[in-house]
Amino acid sequence: MTLLEVTDVTVKFAGLTALDKVGFTVEDGSVHAILGPNGAGKSTCFNVLSGVYRATSGSVRLGRRELVGLAPHRIAALGVARTFQNIALAGRLTVADNLMLGRQRLMKAGFLSAGLRLPQARREEAEHRRRVAEIAEFIGLEDHLHSPVGVLPYGLRKRVELGRALAMEPRLLLLDEPVAGMNGGERREMAALIRAAQRGLGLTVVIVEHDIGLVMNLADRVTVLDFGRLIATGTPAEVQRDPEVIRAYLGADPQQEHRS
Numbered sequence: 001m002t003l004l005e006v007t008d009v010t011v012k013f014a015g016l017t018a019l020d021k022v023g024f025t026v027e028d029g030s031v032h033a034i035l036g037p038n039g040a041g042k043s044t045c046f047n048v049l050s051g052v053y054r055a056t057s058g059s060v061r062l063g064r065r066e067l068v069g070l071a072p073h074r075i076a077a078l079g080v081a082r083t084f085q086n087i088a089l090a091g092r093l094t095v096a097d098n099l100m101l102g103r104q105r106l107m108k109a110g111f112l113s114a115g116l117r118l119p120q121a122r123r124e125e126a127e128h129r130r131r132v133a134e135i136a137e138f139i140g141l142e143d144h145l146h147s148p149v150g151v152l153p154y155g156l157r158k159r160v161e162l163g164r165a166l167a168m169e170p171r172l173l174l175l176d177e178p179v180a181g182m183n184g185g186e187r188r189e190m191a192a193l194i195r196a197a198q199r200g201l202g203l204t205v206v207i208v209e210h211d212i213g214l215v216m217n218l219a220d221r222v223t224v225l226d227f228g229r230l231i232a233t234g235t236p237a238e239v240q241r242d243p244e245v246i247r248a249y250l251g252a253d254p255q256q257e258h259r260s
């Protein structure tokens with residue numbers, strides 16, 4: 001079953017076409033990667049999916065809902081969570097509190113009752129904190145639950161980002177370069193975690209990534225962009241063989257992942 005359907009999405013910025021009639025579908029419960037060299041339009045595509053940018057034309061459907069034109073918080077409320085290329089966490093807050101921020105949308109008690117610490121609000125908060133502890137365990141950070149995020153090494157902070165997105169209990173998880181800047185071991189651990197989230201929590205994952213090796217091992221399907229155009233879509237094995245993909249991206253010097 002299709003969860004996300006992107007049709008003819010075009011994004012123009014003053015004279016520059018960042019996305020040109022891009023279309024692909026994402027199956028429910030799958031991991032779908034968006035791959036492409038620098039400037040290909042991957043982040044723009046993500047920003048359209050999460051409502052940060054509005055497509056100039058085209059459509060993005062989550063189930064039957066049209067997402068183009070909705071504000072980011074409305075899209076989040078439909079069960080779409082995202083992480084950012086550059087970590088966007090509250091460094092002074094603990095891991096637990098950062099994960100709690102992810103649960104805000106799920107909290108029923110208003111600010112006032114939470115502020116006054118009314119019994120119902122206290123009970124609700126305790127439930128959310130229990131779930132946050134479970135998520136911290138899932139991402140392997142149970143021993144750091146009460147550490148400020150700012151003191152954690154980079155690889156662990158990237159996991160907190162993933163945890164905060166998971167704390168939103170999404171159906172669709174958008175991951176923007178989740179292993180950027182990580183070493184080989186950290187990359188493998190993060191890939192395993194993403195797989196575990198997809199399988200264990202039944203999530204659908206769309207991932208933007210430069211790391212071709214990671215994408216080929218992790219993704220069920222891959223969409224390849226180049227200069228804002230979709231040049232291939234298919235299984236990792238199919239796109240790896242595609243001559244246009246080889247020319248645009250995979251043929252690049254493997255030591256030099258980023259084309260500048």
Ligand SMILES: Nc1ncnc2c1ncn2[C@@H]1O[C@H](COP(=O)(O)OP(=O)(O)OP(=O)(O)O)[C@@H](O)[C@H]1O
Nearest residue numbers: 013016017018036037038039040041042043044045
């Ligand atoms: N807000 C913006 N205003 C103007 N141009 C933009 C804007 N955002 C992106 N672009 C341009 O759109 C094109 C696609 O950029 P985008 O960031 O989507 O590529 P990308 O594939 O994510 O690249 P990278 O791998 O470097 O993150 C680029 O030419 C970029 O300069």
